[in-house]
């Protein structure tokens with residue numbers, strides 16, 4: 001595959017790992033991946049080196065091969081001790097001579113003889129599995145327990161012949177041996193199960209060794225190439241030296257004791273053999289020297305571990321003699337059978353032998369178990385159990401998995417042999433999971449080392465901080481080349497080693513003549529094919545991801561353009577609004593003073609529908625008294641209505657007479673005040689609302705005196721940012737702190753403070769307004785509407801919790817004096833600007849600087865009170881059942897007040 005390197009950039013980090021290597025050979029057609037467009041290659045910012053390397057290609061690798069474990073079931077024999085059919089019962093010679101045990105052994109033999117048709121404990125299910133059944137005598141309950149052991153390379157039934165066993169089990173080893181590969185066959189099993197019979201056999205039934213020798217020399221005679229080889233045989237045993245130690249003894253005709261130095265035997269004779277008969281003769285002589293003995297389990301029980309080595313050496317005259325690696329060794333091990341003391345009844349020397357045999361068998365099993373655990377969990381170290389016996393020391397390379405071997409388990413099928421058979425199957429069946437992945441192949445080992453190094457380098461590559469995606473691409477591309485270079489290096493180095501197949505990452509075929517296995521080349525080819533496919537799939541996935549990312553980027557760009565356009569439009573609108581506001585709204589607005597003088601005898605609230613409020617003209621509204629049943633609901637809609645009806649309302653300074661329904665909380669009142677102020681602002685008016693609720697002595701039930709002072713102080717227009725500061729500075733209510741004096745005159749008002757402070761959000765419009773003092777309004781009679789709504793009830797019910805006095809709010813609480821309206825310190829100008837509907841909330845802040853104090857002077861207050869007593873004709877606004885003021889109050893009106901009030905009244909009717 002061709003990868004275009006992006007142009008170099010300044011932030012590229014070049015990492016040189018190794019010296020330049022030879023150029024890679026061109027890829028084979030099978031591994032060549034389709035070319036990607038250069039544009040797509042450029043989009044690939046990060047080459048998935050780690051992902052590719054983490055792929056488990058080894059799963060498809062047929063290199064992995066499990067340890068071959070065979071099982072042979074000895075037929076039931078009824079001929080004497082150990083079931084030797086051909087031998088007569090030799091109970092007199094049975095070892096040991098302990099009368100009690102001897103008697104029991106004889107009894108068991110006789111019993112087994114009687115039960116000719118006794119059931120067997122192990123049955124063959126198929127060539128790979130057997131079923132072990134627990135005898136009835138050993139079952140705790142009547143339930144038959146069975147165990148199935150599966151996974152054997154082959155299970156030889158009791159009637160299987162020696163030739164059959166050889167063909168399936170030993171012939172492959174011999175074939176490998178003839179190709180120069182070493183191998184080992186080890187026979188395991190309890191005593192008397194047929195190990196020796198299987199390995200050596202008898203004259204009528206030759207065992208594996210004679211058959212192998214025949215095979216070897218038969219092949220030698222028929223093949224010219226192999227005729228150039230020489231074969232040597234050696235045989236020795238490892239036995240117990242009276243229980244004190246192990247003894248190595250050479251069983252060859254002139255052999256003697258041996259010693260072992262680091263898994264190497266010193267003094268072992270190798271006898272050159274030229275034909276099978278010669279070899280069999282040597283073996284026969286050696287078997288005569290082998291330590292055997294009679295036990296209750298076997299009349300000729302092997303008391304030592306016997307090892308036969310057949311080594312094939314290439315003829316030196318052929319030029320291959322110097323190549324020691326081509327000298328294959330075929331080892332066949334006949335282990336002494338494990339014995340149970342209870343079963344054999346061994347004593348004395350036999351018991352010591354038995355201990356040695358059992359110990360060696362145990363160590364042998366531990367080595368295999370450790371190898372299995374190490375393979376399953378590489379973090380678990382391979383235990384050095386081989387050091388515990390000479391046998392395992394000698395067979396170390398096999399037991400550590402460095403050389404291939406095969407195991408044959410021999411078991412007896414009789415019910416009385418159930419325990420021995422069960423023990424062997426349980427112990428040895430896990431060995432079938434031992435794998436030979438890189439066994440004995442120096443090239444593979446070298447390749448794996450290189451592979452591990454490559455992985456470690458990729459790990460280091462992860463930690464490298466490479467800035468820039470292009471640099472990453474360049475670097476990773478080099479990394480791949482480096483990996484390939486490593487592989488090439490590995491293959492080159494492996495080619496220097498004999499008998500190995502090299503793995504060329506460029507999809508090469510086996511190039512070493514020593515790689516006789518043509519399957520190696522196919523395997524390498526399959527590896528490269530898998531690698532190429534995986535690489536191509538990853539690249540395709542990245543391409544798809546890049547497409548998706550491009551679409552998202554395009555979408556985001558379009559959205560960004562739309563937002564920019566929208567922002568420009570909004571900015572333009574804002575500028576228009578600013579310009580229009582600056583030129584049109586500069587009018588002085590007087591503060592309205594509203595005094596609500598209510599008659600509480602009749603509490604018939606005036607229900608104001610929101611729609612009605614909307615339909616009202618500003619003038620109508622200004623002349624009306626609104627009683628709000630639900631101010632929160634009304635506020636916004638009413639404001640909109642007021643804002644929408646602008647029929648010359650700018651010229652008026654409006655006053656709202658607001659009547660709040662009873663039992664409203666102070667919070668609602670505050671909210672209403674805020675909203676009311678906002679609605680006034682929308683009508684280009686600034687309101688200063690004062691509710692002065694006079695309590696008449698006639699109604700003791702609800703005497704309220706409410707002074708509601710609200711100020712909408714300032715709305716500033718500054719550079720397009722709208723800010724509305726509205727201060728509802730004082731709402732003094734006589735609900736929570738009312739002091740009721742029945743019969744008190746209206747002038748003696750009990751003013752209670754109702755502090756309302758609400759925060760009104762800043763609208764976007766810029767508003768500036770000031771309010772004029774009510775006194776000025778009254779004198780000038782400009783823009784001030786004093787609205788009296790007959791029979792309305794300005795009831796403001798507040799809770800006692802609103803006792804805190806807000807800033808900028810002056811609390812009037814002077815029962816001995818008339819309610820005063822404080823003149824504002826500065827003239828206030830109110831600018832009328834519509835607040836956008838999108839931001840209906842108005843923030844009320846109580847700042848000292850922006851909230852001038854206003855206080856109704858006694859004269860003004862009195863005037864207002866008198867004004868409220870006037871019977872202003874407004875039939876439309878008269879509530880039902882309203883009561884007129886008493887004549888006493890009317891008489892208190894001075895002449896000047898009357899004239900002034902009339903003047904105002906005439907203004908209201910304009």
Ligand SMILES: Nc1ncnc2c1ncn2[C@@H]1O[C@H](COP(=O)(O)OP(=O)(O)OP(=O)(O)O)[C@@H](O)[C@H]1O
Nearest residue numbers: 074084191192193194195196197298301302336337
């Ligand atoms: N497959 C078989 N067919 C016929 N006879 C057999 C078979 N296997 C074993 N025997 C006979 O069983 C007896 C015991 O066999 P063998 O000596 O080989 O057992 P072993 O496992 O070597 O015992 P040990 O471990 O004590 O040496 C021998 O007499 C042998 O001839």
